[in-house]
Amino acid sequence: MAKGVAITGMGIISSIGNSVEENYHSLIENKIGISRIQNISTVHADVIKVGEIKKTNDDLIAELELNSDNNFSRTAMIGTLAAKQAVENAGITEINEFRTGLISATSVGGMDMTEKHYYDYFEKPELVKYIACHDGGDVADKIAEELGLKGMVSTISTACSSAANAIMLGSRLIKTGKLDRVIVGGADALSKFTINGFKTLMILSDNYNKPFDNNRKGLNLGEAAAFLVLESDEIVEKQNKKVLARVSGYGNANDAFHQTASSENGDGAFLAMKKAFEVSGLKPSEIDYINVHGTATPNNDLSEGRALRRIYENETVPDFSSTKPFTGHTLAAAAAIEAVYSVLAIQNNVVYPNLNFETQMEEFDLTPQTSLKNKNIEHVLSNSFGFGGNCSTLIFSKS
């Protein structure tokens, strides 16, 4: 593949910062966003740790200047904030000037609101407006409306690989000439639904998550939203845009092994990475940093590690780390925030530390980078694997 699709803007809100800059500073200063849960009352409050955005819903409503009769879910609000940041960062003033689309991603959708009011709708007419914000598509519809975007809008929901797939589709829409620019990314707010869901699967840790550690116990959930603006080379030239980095490779494959667990040999992950290399034309050895999915569940890290070993065969696996000890696992938004972190790694030539790592996994010889490292970064590989065996890999390159 030629150069890759240009990224001209980014926006992000997560537990480690409310802007691209804030997130970056947290990453290089070891400032984690994991803590006890504040915004949701759950019986599990004392036995879980989460990566929560440090704003209440009222804060978000005020920041977005929404009317009191709005029916935004928390997911839609954080999504809108991040998308607006990205559009502004890309210097876009007339959103419909060119063929512009929005491809979003979410798994929670408006569930954060639905679960609050589920049994109250019939008694409290003032809550009925929230019924319409439940579905996944509502988040993208609301973001589009707030941006004034009228063109193609859609949403991908493939669990934890969702945002990677959104970035992938956006890239293809530009490459095939169907759109001139696409805003891509994802958003997921914390909810009792997901907290309890993951609890029943017994993959939540009661402590800080330790990716790729032999004694890892599970993940910390998080919430976040991030969007990137992808633009065609034609528009970049026409408008003399600054290119932050490029999406040079991508691949999606299905593990077809089990609904929630990954295969021991990491088939899906292996195939996704292989495909991404094919698309980019790069060799595995050309990757300078791998942002692994690294959720710190016993299953994922084993499966992903095996897949990495298969891709790299007899070669050394490049510097790699999971940034989930900073942010928690933000589900459908994960690949989007990690895309922002990948671009920042390229722009600043850094490899982030894989925090909380102590003991190498006994199954193979893989130790993540545990301290911040400065080196030239040309290419970053980012993995995101979701339930339903949905495995996605993205490769970002210096422009």
Next chain:
Amino acid sequence: MEALKGELKNKIITTLNLEDITIEDIADNDPLFGDGLGLDSIDALELIVILDKDYGIKLVDPKEGKTIFQSIETMAAYISANRTK
């Protein structure tokens, strides 16, 4: 113990929605996972909840389930020894 075994077989059939299976189809020593009844890891998690909800036994590590849930026999033995309800 016999009553408990019968109870467990019933619970497994209803909770796991095994429509075509009857109590008579499940022998006490039949393997529940893999061959035999063919339950999988998601079913194991369901059984862990039954242990907690109906018998007051809390398993913290899902891997403990491997030995406990080998058969109706092993399940019943474990529950008898550890139940708080």
Next chain:
Amino acid sequence: MKKTYINGVGCISTQKTFDTVFLEEAVVNHDENVLAIVPPAYKEYISPAASRRMAKGVKNGIVASALAMKDANVENVDAIITGTGLGCIEDSEKFLKSILDNKEEFLTPTSFIQSTHNTVGAQIALLQQCKGYNFTYVNGAVSFESALLDAKMQIEEDEANSILVGGVDENGEYTTALFKLNGRIKADNTAPYDVLTSTTSGAVYGEGASFFVLENERKENTYAEILDIAIVNTLEENEIKTEISSFLKSNNLEISDVDALVLGFDGNAAFENYYRNLTENAFAQTPVLYYKHLSGEYDTASAFAFWMAAKILKTQEIPEIVKVNSVSKSAYKTILLYNQLNGKNHSFTLLSK
């Protein structure tokens, strides 16, 4: 650039649409505001071990996709792409209710796992051991069209030769009650419910699963070719005609080239003008068809329309039961489908023989 052909179809709906020639057994229901699926014999397609965890939507999706693959005479596909508006809402309801009723205690994982939106696509992949590209789109009324657009791109980019594409939605009891409360579904006890002559807002609701095998090769049993798909989030009533004209023009066609127009009339008088304006003006000389009086309204109902249009192109006959006007043509070569929901999520799909 390779072309995209519909080579197999499978439809499970609120009408008898399997084991039939076409819509000969279809019946219009004026008494209900929520239509229920006509179920196939699930046991013939899904083992008890697998089906014990599956809610309606997943089962319908699996059967519809099996029917489509059989129809296309293929055993494997390179990719699976699905669209769903609300996902597996039954399991979603089940899990949420457990959380609320049991105060977050003694919860079991099955309904949580089954509630993830990409479950249908994932289960199909698991059953077929298909490790290829697998996406699920969840954006209201354009969920199915998003899947179609993606599939067509895959074929054009030469990434896949055969793709299974489908739209699936199921009704959940509590969600249906909520939709009646917020007016998305017409109120109870206000029959007769008529989709074309309604004066009230809200729609008659339904559920279903429609799947298609798309390939890059025209075969003997090919139904139609997919010429183009467009998705536009926001359009005013007076912008539709222009949008359609330029959509057709970019495919070297004009309004007069359209042999049938399939519209998403759903009985919601508040947004009816989107369709009525076209029927009475620009397309007054074109056969205009509707389908939601048969399928019911739901986010992926347009997949039912897609099935219907494919069948029409193959049989070269339009069943009376779907006609809005009495215009007819001697041959049907090009069909345009247009759908929207509440003035948003507009989709335009162009099929040709």
